[in-house]
Amino acid sequence: MSSSSTSAQPREATADTVESPLLEVRDLHVEFRTRDGVAKAVNGVNYSVRAGETLAILGESGSGKSVTAQAVMGILDSPPGFVTGGQIVFKGRDLLTLGKEDRRKVRGSQMAMIFQDALSSLNPVHSVGSQLGEMYRVHKGSSRQDAKAKAIELMDRVRIPAAKARVGDYPHQFSGGMRQRIMIAMALALEPDLIIADEPTTALDVTVQAQVMDLLAELQGEYHMGLILITHDLGVVADVADKIAVMYAGRIVETAPVHELYAKPAHPYTRGLLDSIPRLDQKGQELYAIKGLPPNLLRIPPGCAFNPRCPRAQEICRTTVPPLFEVTDEAGTPRPGRASACHFWKETLDD
Amino acid sequence: MTDGATALSAPVPQGAAFTKPVPEGEPILQIRDLVKHFPLTQGVVVKKQIGAVKAVDGVSFDLRKGETLGIVGESGCGKSTLAKVLMNLEPATSGSVRYKGEEISRLSGAALKAVRRNIQMVFQDPYTSLNPRMTVGDIIGEPYEIHPEVAPKGERRKAVQDLLDVVGLNPEYINRYPHQFSGGQRQRIGIARGLALKPEVIICDEPVSALDVSVQAQVINLLEKLQNEFELSYIFIAHDLSIVRHISDRVGVMYLGKMVEIGSDLEIYDHATHPYTQALLSAVPVPDPAARQVRDRIVLTGDVPSPADPPSGCRFRTRCWKAQERCAIEEPLLAVPSWLDGLAAHESACHFAAEREIEQSAAEREIEQSAAERGAEGGTEAETERAAGQEDGSADGDDAR
Ligand SMILES: Nc1ncnc2c1ncn2[C@@H]1O[C@H](COP(=O)(O)OP(=O)(O)O)[C@@H](O)[C@H]1O
Ligand SMILES: Nc1ncnc2c1ncn2[C@@H]1O[C@H](COP(=O)(O)OP(=O)(O)O)[C@@H](O)[C@H]1O
Numbered sequence: 001m002s003s004s005s006t007s008a009q010p011r012e013a014t015a016d017t018v019e020s021p022l023l024e025v026r027d028l029h030v031e032f033r034t035r036d037g038v039a040k041a042v043n044g045v046n047y048s049v050r051a052g053e054t055l056a057i058l059g060e061s062g063s064g065k066s067v068t069a070q071a072v073m074g075i076l077d078s079p080p081g082f083v084t085g086g087q088i089v090f091k092g093r094d095l096l097t098l099g100k101e102d103r104r105k106v107r108g109s110q111m112a113m114i115f116q117d118a119l120s121s122l123n124p125v126h127s128v129g130s131q132l133g134e135m136y137r138v139h140k141g142s143s144r145q146d147a148k149a150k151a152i153e154l155m156d157r158v159r160i161p162a163a164k165a166r167v168g169d170y171p172h173q174f175s176g177g178m179r180q181r182i183m184i185a186m187a188l189a190l191e192p193d194l195i196i197a198d199e200p201t202t203a204l205d206v207t208v209q210a211q212v213m214d215l216l217a218e219l220q221g222e223y224h225m226g227l228i229l230i231t232h233d234l235g236v237v238a239d240v241a242d243k244i245a246v247m248y249a250g251r252i253v254e255t256a257p258v259h260e261l262y263a264k265p266a267h268p269y270t271r272g273l274l275d276s277i278p279r280l281d282q283k284g285q286e287l288y289a290i291k292g293l294p295p296n297l298l299r300i301p302p303g304c305a306f307n308p309r310c311p312r313a314q315e316i317c318r319t320t321v322p323p324l325f326e327v328t329d330e331a332g333t334p335r336p337g338r339a340s341a342c343h344f345w346k347e348t349l350d351d
Numbered sequence: 352m353t354d355g356a357t358a359l360s361a362p363v364p365q366g367a368a369f370t371k372p373v374p375e376g377e378p379i380l381q382i383r384d385l386v387k388h389f390p391l392t393q394g395v396v397v398k399k400q401i402g403a404v405k406a407v408d409g410v411s412f413d414l415r416k417g418e419t420l421g422i423v424g425e426s427g428c429g430k431s432t433l434a435k436v437l438m439n440l441e442p443a444t445s446g447s448v449r450y451k452g453e454e455i456s457r458l459s460g461a462a463l464k465a466v467r468r469n470i471q472m473v474f475q476d477p478y479t480s481l482n483p484r485m486t487v488g489d490i491i492g493e494p495y496e497i498h499p500e501v502a503p504k505g506e507r508r509k510a511v512q513d514l515l516d517v518v519g520l521n522p523e524y525i526n527r528y529p530h531q532f533s534g535g536q537r538q539r540i541g542i543a544r545g546l547a548l549k550p551e552v553i554i555c556d557e558p559v560s561a562l563d564v565s566v567q568a569q570v571i572n573l574l575e576k577l578q579n580e581f582e583l584s585y586i587f588i589a590h591d592l593s594i595v596r597h598i599s600d601r602v603g604v605m606y607l608g609k610m611v612e613i614g615s616d617l618e619i620y621d622h623a624t625h626p627y628t629q630a631l632l633s634a635v636p637v638p639d640p641a642a643r644q645v646r647d648r649i650v651l652t653g654d655v656p657s658p659a660d661p662p663s664g665c666r667f668r669t670r671c672w673k674a675q676e677r678c679a680i681e682e683p684l685l686a687v688p689s690w691l692d693g694l695a696a697h698e699s700a701c702h703f704a705a706e707r708e709i710e711q712s713a714a715e716r717e718i719e720q721s722a723a724e725r726g727a728e729g730g731t732e733a734e735t736e737r738a739a740g741q742e743d744g745s746a747d748g749d750d751a752r
């Protein structure tokens with residue numbers, strides 16, 4: 001594991017340093033203050049990721065996945081967005097307590113982000129080589145020549161064919177899949193400890209998606225990075241994640257190791273998502289569909305935010321916000337890594 | 352440049368064949384050697400044609416009455432162009448489209464209008480395909496302006512409200528604007544508009560791709576319900592192979608402007624014989640973590656060639672692991688290979704068409720087993736042929752530009 005010693009603030013340096021996560025988001029709240037009102041985009045998110053681990057954040061659009069990631073990266077659009085509570089503990093330090101300059105340093109060299117739309121994240125008027133090289137020039141003070149050599153090395157690393165010949169090409173001269181590789185190369189340049197990939201393959205064809213995900217997983221293993229993979233695709237999650245956090249209306253509603261989540265979900269929303277995947281034995285029948293729509297974040301329903309759509313909802317669900325319950329087995333032993341924000345998690349688990 | 356097909360228009364007698372009903376299972380649309388080339392020109396004042404993007408290049412298939420034909424393939428392979436040509440939104444370069452036996456390209460005037468009425472389309476993006484300045488009522492009722500015979504002026508409001516009801520929206524929303532609706536609701540509005548003229552065929556171009564998982568299922572269910580209710584025939588274009596399998600009776604696979612394989616859902620998904628279909632199916636992530644161990648992914652090598660300059664012979668040969676000399680010389684035709692039998696005997700455009708050793712159904716059985724005894728990671732991951740990533744194409748970037 002990469003050193004977790006960087007000027008640790010004492011109160012976060014707990015006894016289990018070895019086991020302590022690379023990143024821990026605790027009870028994070030983010031809101032957007034707009035003309036129409038306050039949109040509560042993130043309402044108490046908790047998750048953690050260790051070095052070498054892949055955490056998938058699964059959720060429908062608007063559930064707050066990207067905003068949470070932006071808050072972690074320190075690139076939240078502010079105003080209108082404000083972090084109104086919580087902690088983002090990265091390698092023992094709460095990033096929310098850092099000044100602008102320190103924050104920028106962490107973002108530049110220790111964590112990096114890959115976006116869905118590579119074309120709009122890359123600068124169209126600079127060659128990919130100069131954009132890759134700039135990382136070294138700015139952060140490491142490399143010479144122009146060294147930077148170019150590094151850029152070619154990186155392009156090779158993400159398997160862009162004929163890297164040497166293409167280092168001077170512009171982003172639009174590459175295909176979608178190749179551009180996504182360039183984004184990965186940019187993120188890798190300074191060998192960060194954490195990569196956040198926000199829907200990295202959503203815009204790509206399945207054949208290309210498979211290659212890009214393979215590459216990402218391989219590099220992550222090699223550099224022993226933590227990877228947060230944001231997606232709405234249950235197939236991609238099943239393919240690469242170690243553990244999953246399911247988001248709904250700005251909260252994590254369930255966390256679990258990947259196999260357990262698919263085999264035995266403990267939240268009705270997760271359950272509904274899994275049930276709405278077309279299955280072979282259901283051909284010709286109606287697909288299971290979660291009724292209704294995700295809530296308007298300006299008017300999140302009281303109690304459990306999922307209650308208007310939930311087949312299991314009871315009176316308590318309309319009045320009391322379910323905390324994130326620890327999920328245990330029959331004997332009451334906690335199942336590692338499992339939690340569910342449902343009053344009836346046990347019943348759901350037993351279904 | 353003129354498009355041959357439209358130049359052929361000739362008057363059609365009243366009471367043409369296409370006004371008669373077609374029995375279930377008979378072809379309602381017959382597409383033969385359909386070609387759509389977009390000319391590539393050079394020069395500003397005097398435009399000189401220097402080539403053509405062969406977006407659709409000789410596609411033949413039938414759409415049967417009451418069925419859903421799924422069409423899959425990577426982006427840029429010509430699916431949307433095919434849809435637009437069938438819709439008459441783009442003139443065909445050559446080839447034939449018969450609607451109930453009647454050649455569409457020969458129709459004009461009232462007869463053409465009548466055919467157009469019967470083939471409607473639902474578009475992918477519910478955000479850009481609806482005019483933001485029109486009310487929902489005007490959007491859904493717009494087709495009546497061109498076809499007033501379907502709903503005379505006085506009855507339009509009622510007709511639109513009925514349609515809203517049919518697609519599961521509150522009829523009172525008739526005066527609202529698109530931005531007041533969610534993505535799934537907008538797609539319902541698009542579907543209502545597609546239904547307005549009581550068509551017999553609806554071409555759905557990626558109708559749920561822009562929607563969230565939970566909403567996708569609702570829209571798929573709606574499409575299936577409407578099909579039963581109104582005896583619709585669907586061409587369903589999508590890239591989500593599991594949704595296509597769910598909704599389709601038959602599936603056609605396109606590659607670089609060609610149909611490379613077509614058959615029943617079972618034939619395509621469990622008994623694919625074309626290497627491209629096999630690669631495409633193997634790349635789809637399966638929503639089951641236990642499947643990781645038995646994944647037997649085919650990783651394609653080489654770029655998707657440009658549709659302006661497709662490879663000679665078999666277009667897939669530059670990425671095909673089975674390619675032989677013959678593949679560069681002789682174009683494989685879409686036909687049932689004589690050497691195959693059982694479910695493998697369906698139309699496939701490959702000189703060496705054959706099922707894969709590990710067929711889908713066997714793999715699935717394994718998945719179930721391994722779900723129980725999951726443990727060590729790796730296995731097939733390592734065996735999987737990993738080709739250095741040079742395979743994604745020039746074609747997949749087209750949409751972005
Ligand atoms: N720049 C912004 N201004 C106002 N509201 C925003 C902004 N960015 C995000 N939001 C709000 O936050 C919600 C969650 O957004 P996001 O995190 O992007 O969702 P997703 O889960 O799809 O990534 C959005 O529905 C929106 O209401
Ligand atoms: N109007 C047009 N002019 C020139 N080329 C086009 C036009 N429309 C589509 N194409 C090209 O035709 C090919 C097929 O595109 P399309 O039918 O949209 O594919 P798909 O829907 O399968 O993604 C692509 O290479 C695309 O760039």
Ligand code: SF4
Binds near residue numbers: 267308314317342
């Ligand atoms: S708390 Fe109630 S409404 Fe919420 S998911 Fe659980 S059962 Fe459904």
Ligand code: SF4
Binds near residue numbers: 668703
């Ligand atoms: S014809 Fe040849 S190149 Fe084409 S798919 Fe078959 S084996 Fe491959």
Ligand SMILES: [Mg+2]
Binds near residue numbers: 065066067
């Ligand atoms: Mg997002």
Ligand SMILES: [Mg+2]
Binds near residue numbers: 431432
């Ligand atoms: Mg398309």
